Amino acid sequence: MRMKVDLGIVLVVFAVLCGRAAASVGDRLPEFRDCVSRCVASVCETSPQLPLYLTVFAWTCPQNCDYECQRTITAERIAANKEVVQFHGKWPFKRFLGIQEPASVIFSMLNFVPHYRTYKYFTSPLSPPIDDVHAGFYMKKYYVLVTIVGMNAWVWSSVFHCRDFKLTERLDYFSAGITVMTGFYFAVVRVFRLDRPAKKPLRRLLTIACVLSVLSHISYLSFVRFSYTYNMAANVVVGLLQNALWIYFSIKTYFFSEKRETRALVPLFNVLLLSAAMSLELFDFSPFLDTIDAHSLWHAATVLPSFWYYDWMKADAAHETGVKLKL
Known part of the structure; x- marks a missing residue:
């Protein structure tokens, strides 16, 4: 028994766990995709250089845009009393x-x-x-x-x-x-x-x-x-x-x-x-x-x-x- x-x-x-792996509500949000696109166009194409502590951990400019937009969209959803959602099957953790x-x-x-x-x-x-x-x-x-x-x-x-x-x-x-x-x-x-x-x-x-x-x-x-x-x-x-x-x-x-x-x-x-x-x-x-x-x-x-x-x-x-x- x-x-x-x-x-x-x-x-x-x-x-x-399978649900978590498949769930990507956040990265399917139009506002998130628009945020990433604008960030890549305005930042990565003009000044893509990242701080040393990010390059040490192999962050690229587009990946950093993705992270920053996750944090931005999450903050906006919390302010609007909406639930926090996952991005790419993960929670939007605050990195250190x-x-x-x-x-x-x-x-x-x-x-x-x-x-x-x-x-x-x-x-x-x-x-x-x-x-x-x-x-x-x-x-x-x-x-x-x-x-x-x-x-x-x-x-x-x-x-x-x-x-x-x-x-x-x-x-x-x-x-x-x-x-x-x-x-x-x-x-x-x-x-x-x-x-x-x-x-x-x-x-x-x-x-x-x-x-x-x-x-x-x-x-x-x-x-x-x-x-x-x-x-x-x-x-x-x-x-x-x-x-x-x-x-x-x-x-x-x-x-x-x-x-x-x-x-x-x-x-x-x-x-x-x-x-x-x-x-x-x-x-x-x-x-x-x-x-x-x-x-x-x-x-x-x-x-x-x-x-x-x-x-x-x-x-x-x-x-x-x-x-x-x-x-």
Whole structure:
């Protein structure tokens, strides 16, 4: 039943996102088009030079006209008590020093922190001996893999929200897809203990399957057809499988063990928190203070769960190996 509810939430969010991508009420407004045309004719054809802080972020004069007209039309609509509309499928955010979506950039950078912090922890020469031969626990390299993939994803999320180009969009989407698949890979390895030497054949098969799936996914989107629908559906399916594994892990570890420890429920709580964070997209609204929208709040809501998730990793390693870790 929980899976059905999660799937329902995801599908509704997906529908909302598709609506956002297709909705371009603002850029179809006659007054907006007229504003852009006049700006390009009067400014770009006479003095197209832009300030350095804009050229650094690759703004062109026509693009700047588009932005300025978005802000002008939005101000006029607010003064006339009309609703704020989207332009090119996006809200008319107020940029900061050339950055298109400053709130999403800040929250993406904050999401980078727990991944980097944990990466440094596990790769430090002073890191506790997590891979313990006697305990048969060989998860350290998988912890490091998750942190590296996570850091990459949030870097490109920051870049994409700085400037929305085809290249930055693809890098953001592909990195997110790799992150989802890596999360699934890590969940399978941890839940079924494929880190053990005896299970190397199964681990190798899983690795090949995940790598080929990612390469096929990116190749299709890059060389055949870039489909937002297919990309979202693929990530949803893999994400739900990952969630199901962590729910299974928590229930099995907590309810079917001699000593019930709340530590075992952390993956379950993490799944619930991230599902709740994703549901923020359901409450799409025009930006508060021209900067903070539902999507940026979604990014903000994933920061603390990431810290808690990595703290659970450390606690999990400590429990399995008997090594005292500094949490």
